Amino acid sequence: MSAEQARGATWDTAAPPELLRRAGELAEQDPAAAVRLLGALTGATTELPPWLAGARLVAGLPAGSWARRTVRLAVLGSHTTGHLVPLLRLAAAAHGIALDLYEAPYGQYQLEVLDPQSPLHAFRPEVVLLAVDQREARFPAHSATPAQDLEAEAARWRSLWSALRDDLGALVLQTTFVPPVDDEFGSFAVALPGARRRQLRALNLALGDDLPPGVHLVDAEAVAATAGARTYADERYWFLSKHAVGLGALPLLARAVTQVLAAAVGLQRKVVVCDLDGTLWGGVVGEDGVGGVLVGDGPAGEAFQAFQEHLRRLQQRGVLLAVVSKNNDADARAPFEQRPEMRLGLEHFAAFLATWEPKADQIARLAGELGLGLDSFVFVDDNPVEREQVRRALPEVGVVALPADPAGFVRALAEFPGMETASLTEEDARRTSSYRARAEVARARDGAGSREEFLAGLEMVLTVEPVGEDNLRRVVQLIGKTNQFNLTTRRHTEAAVRELAARPGAVAQALRLRDAHADHGLIGVLLAVPEESDLVVDTWLMSCRVLGRGLEGPALAGLLEAARRDGRRRLVGVHVPSGRNEPAARAFADAGFVPDGAADADGSTRWVHQVSGDPLPGPPVLIDLTPVVDLTAGAPRPRSLEDPCPTTSTTA
Amino acid sequence: MPHDVDDRLTRVFREVLADPGLELHDDLTAESVPAWDSLAHVGLMFSIESEFGIVFSDTEMSGFGTVGELRRAVERKVS
Known part of the structure; x- marks a missing residue:
């Protein structure tokens, strides 16, 4: 892509002055590459002068380019x-x-x-x-x-x-x-x-x-x-x-x-992709045998164990782990199955890919299977050549510059940009099983009958509930980080969600999904406000974990029901292109809406559905509207939002 | 040794003030270098202390009138 590639540079081993010099050279022709070098600089040094110099370089780059x-x-x-x-x-x-x-x-x-x-x-x-x-x-x-x-x-x-x-x-x-x-x-x-x-x-x-x-x-x-x-x-x-x-x-x-x-702001990394030989244990399992790899014996073995424990704690925190290794599958699995010193088990990984294909290809396919953007991924490998290849093929993937000594692995990963979190939700802890189910589903889809049969076999149950105190944290988290299936990409703050939900006639709903494989937890958010006789969708987003299941129509069932109850004539929605939400461009069409006029200059499209019209299309899904509709039942209901915090002049 | 101090001082000044062409001479003052404002001065003091492994006194840090005074203080402390 650039001069830095032509030169065969290995970012890992470059000293700060070299990183600065190359970043300066690349600033004009390839700002994104320059920023990646400067990102490496922040991991390589904590000295003030190179940081000030790097900061000046960043300030001179047009943000839109990187x-x-x-x-x-x-x-x-x-x-x-x-x-x-x-x-x-x-x-x-x-x-x-x-x-x-x-x-x-x-x-x-x-x-x-x-x-x-x-x-x-x-x-x-x-x-x-x-x-x-x-x-x-x-x-x-x-x-x-x-x-x-x-x-x-x-x-x-x-x-x-x-x-x-x-x-x-x-x-x-x-x-x-x-x-x-x-x-x-x-x-x-x-x-x-x-x-x-x-x-x-x-x-x-x-x-x-x-x-x-x-x-x-x-x-x-x-x-x-x-x-x-x-x-x-x-x-x-x-x-x-x-x-x-x-x-x-x-x-x-x-x-x-x-x-x-x-x-x-929701830009943390979500998946850690690990190499095996030299990264999770010492030695090469294909050559040294399952008994010959180094783990848990002596200082280096204990350091590998400590790194495994760190990864396991990340997994418990909600980070997904995956293995991408150049190995025979049986060899790669053997230490997990046979070595009691191992601190990670096969059950901790959302995906386990041991083949001889290039790692970048494997990671790209994994991103597709898990339905996550490549910028959610961090790649951890002791081999600088593998790291360099992934860096070049997939620049969005974060590549951790592991030190030579395994005792430094935990620090290198913990310090890496994007490896902290700002909140924990129940959904975080549930994620591995949900994503593993998704990866299995993705593979099953290749071999099993028609799409309709496949979707019917999932036995999906979609629950619509009001946005309330119990789910607000997760709702705001989804609003902050969902890119692909996000119709308007309006990054409402918690205060804004409260304000919007409190408007007369507004509808704020959260969607949960479970199926035969997993409970996916809270996976969607809908915010809508009345305009005359219409109910207008302000925000519609769904987690990429559940895309491709034909849920567009079922997802709007709760809104349609609310519109009917309130005597609205039409449901109205808009798709605003963000550069990243192409997967949502056909969402309203798939949900049975019809276009309302031509696209705007910015590519926005407007869609309508008559409330009295046809039911919304979709695969067999059991839609549970009781939390939003059944006001008389004695079942416990989610706590509703408290009154929005008193604000200044603008609220009525 | 003096030359070594001059070279290292020049490098620090150029880095901190983001002025790769800056030439130091003993009569140079902060007023004559636009980028050398009070904030940059603090960055200079810190970076010079780090570069030479020296510590300026409280009075020195805000008291250098010219580059010459600064250079002589550095030479005194490193010798």
Whole structure:
């Protein structure tokens, strides 16, 4: 694709100056490749000068040429953020995020939040970073009433968050408080109720308890521990220029902030694709035999075990694991079946591909089977040649530069952009079984009868329920991250969903699907608002896990029922091309709607269905509308949304 | 040794101020280099400390009037 390929460069092993030089050369002809090099830079060093140079390069690239997503980020600091802001731009680029940035004047964060006329409000950020240091926590050196002081301080920060969420509809990120190293109590502070050090730690945990949706903490204490406490808080730079975070710690802080940012906007990686030989165990199973591979014996063997345990914990967190190995299938499986030292079992993998095909081909096919975009994937392989081939063939896939020593594998994967999460839902934990079922279904489809027979054999049950407190977190998560089957790609915040759902005549529904293979959990969202005699679909999205099943018509059954109940004449919908939602272009047609006029200049198409018209087409699906329709039954119903938070002038 | 300090200082200045053609001389002041504002000055101080493994005093960090004064302070500290 580019000069860097022609030169046979291996990004993994390049030093920071080399990465910068090549990125600079590529900036004009291939900005996306330049950004990938700069992403590698953020993993290769935490030194300030190369980060500043990389940040300048990113700032000069047109975002449209490389970014997965542009985010409007406002940085509100209690301290000087002039160096942090450009570093955030670089760290975000490692996630494929382009930042539109607003930096509030030093120390004015409270005014900016509370004044509706402030530049912050005019900027209309999607995300606000509160970069506040421990001096802002209003604790005395030794509190006489620790519990009350703690509660009051936690409440003060929560009220600032509500202002940001309600007035601006922004996601909020806040750095936790890092206690100073040097105080009058030292270690005794840990045991002394009311000591400031103890209060600050308690405050971090108190803020983490009961964190409202849309608010995320950045663990600055962990950043300080990684950087070294005296590097993190270098008093000389506080006195010189009010840099509360030392310049030597800023690259690490920028990395931590953007890990949370990426997860908060739904750009986290979802699948870890692992090689086997040299990655999950030492040696080559096809040559050394199942008894000869190294796992769990001696330092390297224990390091492989530790890496397996890390992967297993990721899997329990909701990340999908897959094996892509150049091996005979039986050889590849043998250690999992026969070696008791193994910490991963075959059941932990959503897919297991051991063939002699190029790995990039296998990963691309896997993405198709799982119905996930390639940018959801991370590839982990000890072999730099395999890594380079995957990088070149599939630039969207994240490729982890594993170090030579297995003891460093966990760190390399944990630090990789996109490997953090911002929330856990029940659906996350259920995902492996659902995706495994999907992969099996994809294979079954190749060999089994007609599509109709196949779909009938799935015995699908689709449940329509109102959007409520119990499912709101997952609904907002889906709205934030669904790209393919997303008709309008309107990234509503939680506050916006609440507002929309509360409008008179509005309909907000969530869809669940289970079938003979798996319970897929909450897989769809529908938001619709009345316009005269029409019910207009504002948002319709479905998880890519359940695409290709002819669910378009059944998915709208609940909306149609609501329209009928409310006496609407027509259901109206629109498809707005986003560049990534081509799979949804025919959604309304497949659901039996007819086009309403020609496409707009931007390619948007409008569709209508008469409420009194034909039933919506679809395969055999049992549609359970009781949660939204049966108002009289005694069955427990999901908690409905509480009144939307009181907002400013615009609500009626 | 002095030449070594000059080269390394020049490299740091060029990196931090993003000015690959910048030439240092002893009479140069912050006012005469547009990119050398107060924020960039802090980045310079930090990067020079890191490059040479030295520590400026609190007074020095905000007190250098010219590149010459800065260079002599660095030479004193590394010798």
